[in-house]
Amino acid sequence: MNVSIKDSFKKDAIYSVVSWIALLSLYFIFNDHGIQDIITKVAILGLFAMSLNILIGYLGLIAFGHATFFAAGAYTLGLFLQSDFIIEYNIGSWSIPIALSLSVLLPGILATIVGVICIRLREIYFSFLTLAFQMIFYSLILALVGITGGDQGLMGGFPKPPFLGINLGIHFHFYAFTTFIVILAVFLMRQIIESPFGYGLRMIRDNHERPAALGFNIRSHQLLAFIIAGSLAGLAGSLQALLDVGAYPEWAFWSKSAEPLFMILLGGMQTFLGPLLGALIFELLNDFVSANTRYYGLILGLVILIFVLGFKKGLLDWIVIRGRKN
Amino acid sequence: MKNKKSYRTLRRKLMKYGFAGTAYASIGFPTLLKAESNIKIGIPTLLSGRVAQLGISATNGIKLIIDKFNEAGGFNGRKIELIIRDSRAKPDEAARMTRNLINSNKVDIILNCEASSASFAVQEVIRESGTLCLHCISETSSLTADPSIRTWNAFRFARQGIHDAVGSASYAANLVKEKGLKKWMSIGPDYAYGRDSTATFFEILKKFSPNIEIVGQGWPKLFQPDYTEVITQIVREKPDAIYSCLWGGDLVSFVDQAALYGTFKNSELFAINLADYTTMSAIKNLPEGLHSATRYIAAYPDRQENRDFDSAYTSRFGDHPTNWSWETAVATDFLISAIQETKSLNPKKISESLKGKSRQSFIGVGEENTVTMRSRDQTLVNYAIGWGSTLPKEPYMKDVKAADWESIQELEKEWLTSKGWI
């Protein structure tokens, strides 16, 4: 057992490095900002969707309020970089690394609080409660206008001081850095999912009562998974904030939580990278359709219907069907 | 078993990105070939929902000017091509679309027709990319007034909150004296424009009429369908006058619903955004004697050029122009003039050309009917601002009083100083 974990660690590490180099070469093969932007966006959204899939695919917990943490990460980064803190304490080139770390930590803390309350409920009630918390968070963002800028989001942008030779104002640097962070996060997720902890999650998903009978602490597994998922969503949000040089309350609205659900549906929840594929499909669809018609919703809705009704049995065959009610 | 799976996963991932790239390249190539001949202008805007009229009338204004320009041969044979995108009023979508327009569609210039909140998002995108951007809709002062937000490559070709506040307050102050309007209430949409417009109006009004009293404030959400809570508040407080910066469908609903309570028999309404044709014609029983600023009215300024603009627009698009139509028309006119002057599309050159530029316009009230792009903060001045009272049918307004630009610029300076922006 020990030998194969070390082996898979090495393999995953190699694949990660190779993937990153492949993405970097793609940058120069397609010497076009449009395509490079797509890859960046897919990386960020893919991270967001994969973090949700820890809960939906591996744990069987359907969280409706996941964008709470995405938005929390975005605002954390934006507010920190806008704050006088940086000037007062002369943080300078440490700004962005610190901002990113905070964008993992603070959403993680938020996820702990929300998770502790929500995990106690079952099924539909869990889902609704996460959604309710998200909408309270959204209302707070709008109400605290002085801090968050309210409905306008964070205005005026924020500085992106260079660090370790990386200048995020330069297009290529931003691309390389973002893809690096995402691949790193995916690598960590992989280790977690393929660890005994990860297999514990699968066990909870598949056999509700039995693990508890064997002395297995279901609640702590669920809570830890919730926290990890929330922290990674926060990271994705902070990258989005760096890309847009701002943070917007729309990212805390309930429709933002639907997006990773679509990606998981489109790409599949059985495989580790499924949501990433879903993010790619979603983003290409988004770009292509909005460039050609105003009725983006119509097309997206039809695509979802096709997947839900057409591939329904195939994609979700083996997810435990708990029936209509509890 | 794990080996095979991981290998397959990696291969799949590489294939995915390869597929993506090829797919996009094959979509992209044909447009690349066509690109050379046209000057491309990207227009992020909103074309759907409760305020679809904003995007529709704004883009119409642009088309009216551009089509004439293209027919006359364009710029040395190069025509102007418009690429219009609907962001559905979401700031993050607006940012995304602006970025796409610049990076994927390779537009030369952005004519930003987004509402206020999205305009700030667009501002950050163009600030980073250095693309020339003309904001044609946003009236929120801080976009150009706040030195930390404005940027060398962005110009505002729209009316500005503080200008309107001074124009409104001086008109209202006269009526305060005349009719003894002491108790005031405000009903404004709960977002940045609503808050700013309301705050600055009362700030300036208090300078003219220090004895007014604000007895209540209503802050309905933007696009809120039901104004009952707000209206019962009015009924409770019984103000002498109400200031409202609601607009579009919101204002229509509010006036209709408030009329049920007989609100306007007891309180004078100062609805700055009322006098737009589409708004007024949508109100079911438009009461007489409401006060509004002249957003766009063919009757003011009272000159032939203005009536010509109205008839040219109406005969082509079937509806009267709106406030947004004149703003985009003026912006487009200035842009074309700058391109012709500099014979270039270079943002720095066009920016230099636009700063301080004055042109005659159907909406201009400066010397010889000009409007001017003020150099200091890159925002429009000397455009027509008037206030009057409403009629239930054409010409929809009477007794229009023109605002005085000298006093506007004076009070504006005071206000900017108080904010620390000068």
Added chain:
Amino acid sequence: MEVLALLDCLSAPACLLSQAVGGLKIGMLLFLVASGLTLIFGVLGIINFAHGILYMLGAYFAWQAMELTGHFGLSVLIGAIGVGIFGLAFERGLIKRVYESNLLIQILLCYAVILIVDDLVMIIWGDEFLSSIGVPEIFQVPPLFIFDAVIPPFHLAIIFTSLLIAILLWMLMTRSRFGSLVRAAAINPKMLEALGINTNFIRYSVFVLGSFLAGLGGALAASERSIVSQMGNSILIESFIITVIGGMGSIGGAFLASLIIGMARSFGAVAMPLFTDGLMFLIMVLVLILRPRGIMGEKK
């Protein structure tokens, strides 16, 4: 928080009454929509996430009927019936395929329908908002003054009509054969099948009834509110909150919860105008934590 303003209002009969009537009106319209939602969940076990669409279509259909007939009552009726028919098609065509699927699939299906119909109404009726159909002639009168409170008679009419429908609904569910079949189907559909009763019929008639109610809410709302794409989304969220608070499946609970939410909105606008929405969600969170089955829901 404007606590003083709230206390002032509560102690003044004029304010108390006008805010209360306003809250009743908001609550009753919400009840029409939410009752449909909770009914569908109670009997079919489906969270009809697309319920806001039914409300919106009620408004659009009523508007179209008004264009054709010019008669208020007829337009509202046509609007509601039209949505009932749409509900039938929706249930037979799409919903019945996901009865056995998990929550995620049902939600995604409904969300897809929201996206599609929101665009369809724009394609059919145009991108812009449509003006409200207007208050019927007999109600275009000056408001009543009761204890100094200003009360439009039309709002009283809406409250009265909604109450009437609530009573009819209650009688249908508790006193009629149809009602007892429906309640039985909610508890043990297999048993009913065994007794030779067509549960399919029960399923889609409940869905049609729920749709009719939502459409009625939309049609009545169209008298005062402008009609536009996505107008159902905020109503959907509020209906959900009501359903959760009242207890999923309980019409009586939905009634009580609608009153609570209506009043919270009305008085909340006085006390905390900027956080009224957040307040509603806070109430929902408290209910979910302290008593997940809601006020009148059944323990599972």
